[in-house]
Amino acid sequence: MYNISLALLSILLGALVFFGTLSHKALRIASLVVGILSILAFTFLYLKPGSLEIVKLGVFAMSFNLTEVSQFFLWIIIASFILSLFSLLHEERSAFFYLYYFLAFGFAALTVMANDLLTLYMNFELMSLSVFAILLLGVRGNTKEIAFKYMIYSLVGAYFYLGGLFLKFRYSGNIGFGPIVGASTLTQIGIFVLLALPFLVKIATMPFHNWAPDAYYSASDSFTVFFSAGLSKVGVYGLAILILKTFTELFKNNIYLPEVVAWIGGITALLGGIYAFMSDDAKKLLAYSSISQLGYVLVGLGLFTPYSFSAGIFHSVAHFVFEGVLFVTVAAVIHRVGTSDLRKMGGLIKKMPISFIGLLFGIIAGSGIPPTVGFPGKWLLYEAIIMKGDLFLVSLIFFASITAFLYSYKLVHSIFLGKLHKEHRNVKEAPLGYIIATILFLVPLIVFGVFPGALFERIYTFTKPVFNHDAFFTLNSLKTQIGFAKMTVAGITLISMFVISFILYLVSGKSYRAKQEDNYTAGEWVDEDFASHYAQEFYGFMRKAFGKLLDLSAEKFWNGVLSIFKAVAEMTRRVYTGDVRDYALYLIFFLIVLVFLVGGRL
């Protein structure tokens, strides 16, 4: 049994769901359940780490190996895929959508199993192609334009990667993950930039993030769960593998490159957060929050200290957990309410309590509050940056982390709190699939928050050979040279204080349930048509506070680049007209010039 037959299995399952969807609704659900079960069975029964598998394709071979780090990321991808399938049970899409969905999963799995740069590249691109097809079948907005935007970013990344691959081959004579020998530092940095670009595009690092908000907005709501929680990890994996295996020496010896990469991550985290709390669409808000959180991951990976690297990997797991639960609950709400516009929802807590709890824990973890999974990674990242002595970077990260509170609150308030609108009075709790996915996401959210050591132990297995550092964790605590955090104590203290406060609340007087309109409005009469839901221009005043900063836009930047390209092309076209008489004229001019230049010697 080969590990890579997971891809074959996913293709088969995709075909199964394809034909199931074509024939009957019940068959679609049945085949999706079969898909969930068989991938679970494969994962638990057959997946074996550490065996080299080679597939011969004519003149060249693709090689795969399930190393420690691949296995780590493969688990995330499988988990997010299965959890997203639960919510997909309730979404009716065309048959091709399901086929591409399974294909995207299969190629993502092959990408993280790849054992050389070319295999990685091919599967990565096939995955991007499947996602492109899924985006074409999107549900909102101008799907064609959005899908092409995604594809163009991916393709540009791919071309750069190919260039990097050739250079790597030119210097080291192979396309494996091994280090580059004999190239100057500057060349190595150049190759790193080329090779890293598609992965930076995939994790939507600024300024390559434009495709992401649109793609998340347009794509099917269940797919975005997998898109953000699972597929973005392929990008993280690519960067991690490049930094861990190919460019280790470069990152160790060069002092500028880690700083630059980390600062790009920090700026992404900050600007992503700011755009997140300024957007009025639930999916776009989550897309920007996803971009912002992956910014921290990039900081961690780029800074290349043992602590920061572990923190980056840990935070990418945290990202899978909380972005997953956020996207699932938002998908559930959209499924029930029929819109993703934050300004048209409100007060749904009374109708969808379980989804509310899911989203609440999602934002708590996203803001990094202990003892949830969002905290240990951020904590370790702060300590790592401080130990490195980069005080401005840590301030930038801290500033970025404050924006998380702003967009989190906007999300939870606009959907669940505030006024319940008349048209939503008959909304029901989300269907079973969403609920199951939400609850399954909440388990790691708490468990890895209280016991981060369980994850750090896995991470340690592949950071130790590179950094050769001591273990800095126990099951429930983290310890660096400068600080200490014990998650269980924070959790227990919080719970016991909650119990005490709750007792105080219980013993003191009764409370009665006030009606929605029973409000203090300075003597004004409130009826149900009274516009009392504060959702329009939630942080409108921030426009004045930020001023010109909000006008900064990568869209404009790339449009500028585009116009330069167009101008150059226009100039070329003036010369290169396609008219034979012009070319004849050029020939004559050329001959005349030739005569003047070398005429004397003819």
Add this chain to the structure above:
Amino acid sequence: MKILLLLGYWILVIIMGLLYMGIARKVTARIQNRYGPPFYQAFLDVLKLFSKRETASHGVMHSLGPVIAFAGISTTLLFLPLGKGAPVLHFQGDLFVFLYLIVIGPLGMALGAGESNNPNATIGIARALSLMLGYEIILFMATLPVFVHFKTASIYEVILNQGAFPNWAGIKFPLSMLGGLIALQGLLGEKPFDQPIAPHEIASGPTVEYGGKYLGLLQLWHAVAIIVETGLFIDVFFGPQNILWFFLGTFIVFMLSVVINAVMPRFRIEQAIRFYWGVPLLLVVLGILQYYLWR
């Protein structure tokens, strides 16, 4: 034994906080040439609020909000050493644990206030969160050089490493201390940074729909929050103090803030945020540069 000690500190801090609140009202009144309530008025308020027979609630989250707020700030308190004499749970978590625990309180209140279907409450929360973009970063950058100077992220170690009077971090890093003091005004929500509450504008913001025991819990939250917020400032900048001097220090800092509050008008929210990104930011950046120069 340990737990009893913790509970003892907790109750002491609540009492001190309520006392500060009462004195603050008296001081403000005297500055404004009024007679003002007695200094123990805050105790009477809390007692009255908790003995209300019936209170309006807008739903589960609305009821739980104040409970979470009070639980969150109490947890934070236990991670803050009260001077050198009263190490509480400091050895279980450092500055960053503290900084992330401290937001549980406001988050709980924000969730509770949000459910009330009163736009004033949500506007207050939106402003409070936005104001955090102003003062939190200043406070963080103000404390940063001190922590890095002593090569630790633990608040207790920073206290112990400072030593006696002329070696206080506040004297070593005067610019950072000044920046921190300005940030503290926003953290405490006193004028000119009281936009989240703004009584004449949005009817006291988040608390607008709260009464009875809910408001009582929020009063207790505020009482603990005063000590926690001023306490962090004293701990970081004013060296190892025993618990008496610690409370005196927090009292002085808080009174300074109250006096400023009594004579100041209110900024508009975006003015307040931009204010923090001006001179205070310059001060704390200079503080960090000072650390780099000394290294």
